[in-house]
Amino acid sequence: MSTQDLTGPGLRLDHLPRRKRVNRTMEGLAWLAAAIAIAILGVVVYSVGQRGWSELNLNLITKQPINFSLTNAPQGLSNAFAGTIVIVGIAMLMALPAGILVAVYVNEFAPAPIRSVITLVIDVLAGVPAIVIGIFVFVLLVVGSGQSGLKGSFSLAILMLPFVARTTIEVLALVPNALREASLALGVPRWRTTLSIVLPRAIGGILTGTVLAVARVAGETAPLLFTSSVVGVQTDWNPAHALQTIPVAIFELSESPDPKDHARAWAAGFVLLIFILFASLTARWLATRNARKLAGR
């Protein structure tokens, strides 16, 4: 270990009162930074809650929006709620098995050099901006044949995949090797060991990662703009059609000149925020419980 030179340039250890003053200032600034970070979250949640709560009623999820409404007839966003459920649900069904399989390969089968290549690929994929994923799916699937909920799901699945794979790799690495060896020593074939011993042991962590990934993509707008945004007002559950989603609806309503639209955007945003905060907290709770369980055994 190379020693860090504490008496190097810039660090003078002579004037104690001043050093203490500097220290107190810096500690104060660190407290301030933490306070600012929490205050931002507080202000955002409060603004959304305050504006969304008063607009919140059953019409939001039961009534359809009305194009060019000039009356005060109640409108909702039932189409967006249905679309988000369908699109995010299908995205999860696509990304979950793929992500787990990638993680199984990386952790249980891949030789070291291939393993580091695949983890690098996963990290790179996680860093591709959501909007680029959107135009990628647009160029690949939408040009020529039009948008659909399924294509929206595909773009969200690409965003989820590295997330699921990463967390699963982390949990699989925590499964004690003794378990694998014990199973193999009993004559259980490797595939059964992986499927019935290793994966069940890791299921808690995989679940946490999945909940977090769902919470993350449920609020994603960018990939859906190009894949599932040209939509009607009817509530539609068919993923072969382009489906409205909550984030895209909020995005469109936020640019509308009509204050009534803003009100609905806040209300829908409030529902989305509550769902995402709830999912994140659940995942956190699952993670700590899981860690305790793994450590306890």
Added chain:
Amino acid sequence: MSAADISTEPTRRPFTGRRVRFGDVSLQLVAGAAALGVTVLVGLIVWKIVDGSRLAIVKNGWAFLIRVAWNPVPGRELYGAASFLFGTVLTSFGALLIAAPLSIGVALFLTELAPRVIQGPVTALVETLAAVPSVLIGLWGIYVLGPVLRTSIESWLHTVFGFIPLFGDPSAAGASIFTAIIVLTIMILPIVSSISRELFREVPSELKEGALALGTTRWEMVRGVIFPYARGGIAAALILGLSRAMGEAIAVTQVVGGSPTIQWNLFSTGDTLASKIAAAYQGAVTSLQLSSLIYLGLVLLVFSLLANLVAQWIVRRVARKHGVTRGGHV
């Protein structure tokens, strides 16, 4: 501890049993196919984005990158990326400039200062900030943050520092590059601070305690031990934050105003690569316009790939270096 050590490096002896088990081979094939699929997917993304922008590349070449123009009128079409590049660099570096000290402060607070009781809740709250969808931050940016910034902070900065070109007249529209910078700051703060927190936690406590035992104050220990030890990692965290800020489309589209010009005034409207693409989602009129939009995406993709590769390279190098020194301890 020893179990964890072993499990990160499972023994991978080639399967030399007499029977080749069908189940083993098929699971390995299926899982391998998934891993191959991810790799192919990344290649396909690059290829399709290059392919989609081919028309614009052929038509414009490199001149696209330095031209300020976005004119979709058929017959007089002219496109260039310069103003969007400028906006992307201005907003993302501006956001990083504010977010870097803030998130390092948060990370230091969490690892060195926070009483145990509030450590967990504060960590959870900061990470919750990362979960707030960008479209909501954007909505909040238009209707809550934007007006506040314009009436108080922007006009104050303009009267006091108006002689600096950055602090010009606040725009009447309410949207501004400055609002975009603040919005991006909020979005990268939780990422940079959570990576930094992990890094600071990795610093061996004997080094920290050694410094304190030599009579340094806590801040001197941070400067003399924690920062040098975590330097590479902090650089990687900042690069990842920058890349995130460059790629953010939705919230920026909502607050930036969308004007394809280059100006230094932070309080005027602007545009970025990502926000220009997002704003055009309702369709392009001509194929050249569409291709030019995808070209903007290609520029963005190259930036983010570079940023991520550099960051990963730093992370891996630092991990190896620290691993070696730590091994030398024992």
